[in-house]
Amino acid sequence: MQKNSTKxxxxxxLAIIGILLYAFYDIKGGFDYAFPRRMVRIxxxxxxxxxxxxxxxxxxxxxxxxxxxPSVMGLDSMYEVVQTLIYFFxxxxxxxxxxxxxxxxxxxxxMVLFALILYRFLFRTNKHPIYLLLLIGMIxxxxxxxxxxxxxxxxxxxxxxxxxxxxFASFTNVKSELLYISIGILxxxxxxxxxxxxxxxxxxxxRENAMNLxxxxxxxxxxxLILSSVLIAxxxxxxxxxxxxxxxxxxxxxxFLSTYKHSILILGASLISIIALVGGQFFxxxxxxxxxxxxxxxxxxxxxxxxYLLLKESRxxx
Amino acid sequence: MIEIKELTKRxxxxxxxxxxxxxIEPGTITSFIGPNGAGKSTxxxxxxxxxxxDTGDVLLDQNNVKKWKSGEFAKRVSILKQSNYTNVRLSVxxxxxxxxxxxxxxxxxxxxxxxxxxxxxxxxxEDMQNEFIDELSGGQRQRAFIAMVIAQDTxxxxxxxxxxxxxxKHSVQIMKILRKLVDDLGKTVVIVLHDINFASxxxxxxxxxxxxxxxxxxxxxxxxxxxxxxxxxxxxxPVQVQNGCRICVYFNSHA
Numbered sequence: 340m341q342k343n344s345t346k347x348x349x350x351x352x353l354a355i356i357g358i359l360l361y362a363f364y365d366i367k368g369g370f371d372y373a374f375p376r377r378m379v380r381i382x383x384x385x386x387x388x389x390x391x392x393x394x395x396x397x398x399x400x401x402x403x404x405x406x407x408x409p410s411v412m413g414l415d416s417m418y419e420v421v422q423t424l425i426y427f428f429x430x431x432x433x434x435x436x437x438x439x440x441x442x443x444x445x446x447x448x449x450m451v452l453f454a455l456i457l458y459r460f461l462f463r464t465n466k467h468p469i470y471l472l473l474l475i476g477m478i479x480x481x482x483x484x485x486x487x488x489x490x491x492x493x494x495x496x497x498x499x500x501x502x503x504x505x506x507f508a509s510f511t512n513v514k515s516e517l518l519y520i521s522i523g524i525l526x527x528x529x530x531x532x533x534x535x536x537x538x539x540x541x542x543x544x545x546r547e548n549a550m551n552l553x554x555x556x557x558x559x560x561x562x563x564l565i566l567s568s569v570l571i572a573x574x575x576x577x578x579x580x581x582x583x584x585x586x587x588x589x590x591x592x593x594x595f596l597s598t599y600k601h602s603i604l605i606l607g608a609s610l611i612s613i614i615a616l617v618g619g620q621f622f623x624x625x626x627x628x629x630x631x632x633x634x635x636x637x638x639x640x641x642x643x644x645x646x647y648l649l650l651k652e653s654r655x656x657x
Numbered sequence: 658m659i660e661i662k663e664l665t666k667r668x669x670x671x672x673x674x675x676x677x678x679x680x681i682e683p684g685t686i687t688s689f690i691g692p693n694g695a696g697k698s699t700x701x702x703x704x705x706x707x708x709x710x711d712t713g714d715v716l717l718d719q720n721n722v723k724k725w726k727s728g729e730f731a732k733r734v735s736i737l738k739q740s741n742y743t744n745v746r747l748s749v750x751x752x753x754x755x756x757x758x759x760x761x762x763x764x765x766x767x768x769x770x771x772x773x774x775x776x777x778x779x780x781x782x783e784d785m786q787n788e789f790i791d792e793l794s795g796g797q798r799q800r801a802f803i804a805m806v807i808a809q810d811t812x813x814x815x816x817x818x819x820x821x822x823x824x825x826k827h828s829v830q831i832m833k834i835l836r837k838l839v840d841d842l843g844k845t846v847v848i849v850l851h852d853i854n855f856a857s858x859x860x861x862x863x864x865x866x867x868x869x870x871x872x873x874x875x876x877x878x879x880x881x882x883x884x885x886x887x888x889x890x891x892x893x894x895p896v897q898v899q900n901g902c903r904i905c906v907y908f909n910s911h912a
Contacts, residue, residue: 405744537763541755543745547707547738548802552809553731553759597746597789 343596343603350610357617358385364625383513383578384616386521388588390574392608393532394567395585396592396601400543401560402469405590406648409567410582411473412457413480414450418575419487419506421449426502427490436501439514446576447569454568462561469560508579508634510620517577524573528566532605535559539601581634583641588612590648658683659704659734659813659845664713666699673699675869676713681813685861686839686846688877690853692890695866697849698739698817704847705736705815717813731759735811739818741802743790749801750786753777756808776808779834795822803831807838814838816848820855828852832859853894857881858902865889881905 362377398409425435425445435441457479461472491499504512538559542549550556571582585608592608619633659681666674674696681687689697702708704715706722715722717733725733735756753776757769765773777786780800790798799822806814814835820828832855838844839861850856856863856877863880865873872889873880880886881903886894894907 403744537758540763541758544743544752544755545741547736548741548743548755548805550707550727551705551731551736551806552755553728555727593746599745599747599751 343598343607346596347603347607347610350607350614354610354613354617357614357621361617361621364621379513379515379518380510380620381617382515382518382522383510384620385613386518386525387574387578387581388584388612388616389609390521390525390528390570391582391585392588392592392612393528393605394570395582395589396605396608397532397539397563398567399589400539400601401563402473403543403545405593406586406645406652407473408582408586409571410580410585411480412454412476412568413483414454414568414571415575415580415582416480416483416487417450417453418446418572418580420483421446422502422505423487423490423494426498427494431498431501439517440520443514443517443520443576447572450572450575451565451568454572455565458561458564462557472564506579507632508581508637509632510578510616511629513578521573521577524569528570531566535562536600536602539563540599543599543601579634581637583645584612584615584637586648587637587641587644588615590644658716658718659847660716661700661704662714662716664700664703664710664715666696666703666708666711672869674703674710674866677866677869677871678713679864679871679874681845681847682862683812683845684839684843686835686848686859687862687864688856688860689847689849689864689866690851690856690889691866691872694868696869697866700866701736701815701817701847701849702738705734706730707736707738728759731809731811733811734813734815735806735809736815737802737806737817737819739821741798745791747790748787749782749790749793749804750777752790752801753782753786753804753808756805756810759809772808772810776804779807779837780804781830796824796827799823800827800831803834807834812845814844814846816846818849818851820850820852828855835859853881853886853905853907854902857905878903 358381362374362381366373394409399405399407425433425442429435435445457472457476461475491502494502538554541552541554542556542559546556574581588608588611591611592604596603596607598604615637616633619636623629623631623633623636661677661679661681664674664677665672677700689701691697699708703710704722717725722730750773753773754765754769756776757765757772761769777783780803782801782804785793785797790801793801799819803816803819806816819831823831835846835848836859839846848860860877862875863873863877864871865880867889873885882896883894886892886896886905892907893910894905895910896903896905898904
């Protein structure tokens with residue numbers, strides 16, 4: 340078996356090749372025009388890839404479940420609600436849409452607040468709320484989804500078209516100023532994450548064993564849920580809902596790197612998602628010539644992989 | 658010393674543990690016995706802080722266990738519950754190394770490795786230390802988890818039905834190891850047991866629970882007799898002495 344460090348270097352080389360290819364392939368005409376734009380997209384893909392991998396891996400550790408993503412808590416739906424409400428009440432020409440900071444801020448704050456209120460409520464009334472949290476999150480997610488559909492039916496069709504571009508994940512119209520904010524948030528999350536990597540490893544043994552080894556388990560679960568909500572909120576507000584990707588890359592990382600160490604797993608998953616995003620976007624732009632979007636491809640491949648995982652899990656637990 | 662004082666736990670309206678007070682004598686094996694649903698595991702969970710009591714206190718060295726810092730408590734008291742499932746890719750040796758987490762926080766020192774080696778040797782796991790735990794049988798995994806708790810090197814070792822999933826040979830092996838931990842290293846072991854004969858042969862003291870209440874608490878010889886067992890299990894259980902061990906022959910007795 341190859342060593343994990345070799346595998347990580349292999350992934351890193353692949354990611355760098357992908358990035359270089361995407362940055363320089365077929366760059367004719369105005370280099371000065373195209374290059375900075377491509378760099379912003381690459382930046383967005385790297386940030387999103389890391390945020391999604393990071394949040395999915397830690398989320399799966401605390402739920403002890405490998406076919407869940409943080410999106411089951413309804414954060415994606417919350418994003419759609421915020422954007423739909425903005426378009427419904429303020430319209431596409433309002434400051435809430437035109438000012439990127441305002442739009443980004445409103446989306447992130449709404450998602451994180453939603454998550455915080457949910458956790459506050461659940462952790463106060465219940466001792467081990469993970470499953471209840473998932474159930475309630477799913478139900479609220481569906482409810483919000485229906486609300487969104489209802490408002491979208493009532494909205495002006497032209498406004499709706501403009502809204503739609505925000506509800507699909509897309510790297511083609513990322514705002515560079517938002518990218519810097521996202522990098523800042525990611526950086527803070529990493530400083531916190533660096534301190535809890537060891538604890539995460541212990542938490543993968545389950546609640547009781549982790550508590551036996553001196554982990555303040557319930558408080559850690561709360562902290563990690565907040566961490567992963569902030570990460571998901573950031574990436575969703577930056578490029579749109581794409582959390583399904585996390586499920587794929589996290590599981591690929593578990594399979595590819597046989598280790599329990601979160602530092603390695605998160606790094607591996609992040610590299611895989613950068614490869615997937617950059618490679619996928621390259622494919623969409625240069626081979627399919629933008630006839631479809633990246634999220635369609637990710638959902639298609641992700642869906643197939645998800646079915647494979649379900650079949651595999653049902654075999655292994657029998 | 659661990660003192661359990663008037664501990665009560667309710668789930669809904671049902672009291673699972675009711676007003677139980679016990680002192681765990683240091684340097685002994687104490688077995689918790691009793692019928693199903695007597696509250697043995699719940700009591701053990703409260704002692705080890707996995708579960709909060711509704712009323713009453715548990716004191717470790719005169720200090721309430723709730724006041725102990727998690728990291729410090731983990732160096733004094735270890736607990737192993739019945740079901741230990743993990744889907745993490747982990748070798749036996751890596752699992753046992755987790756027992757050193759309270760001391761080294763994940764960065765193993767040479768001294769930690771010594772404890773890990775010792776635990777592996779204690780549990781006879783040398784041959785399979787590099788195998789992955791998700792590929793082991795239930796009994797082998799159970800032994801690996803017990804080795805983790807041994808590597809944790811706590812004064813108090815709390816085990817919830819550790820003989821589950823184990824065959825006779827390994828059950829005897831584990832009880833002998835627990836005896837050795839107490840006799841050679843001066844540890845204190847508290848163990849929930851289903852098999853009354855293991856409790857009789859290996860423990861110094863027995864705490865018997867029934868319907869959440871304490872019914873008997875004393876040295877083993879005071880509990881393993883037909884009269885006391887009748888009170889605990891509502892069964893007539895003859896006790897015979899074989900090779901100096903008191904054996905309860907309950908297999909064909911009248912309930």
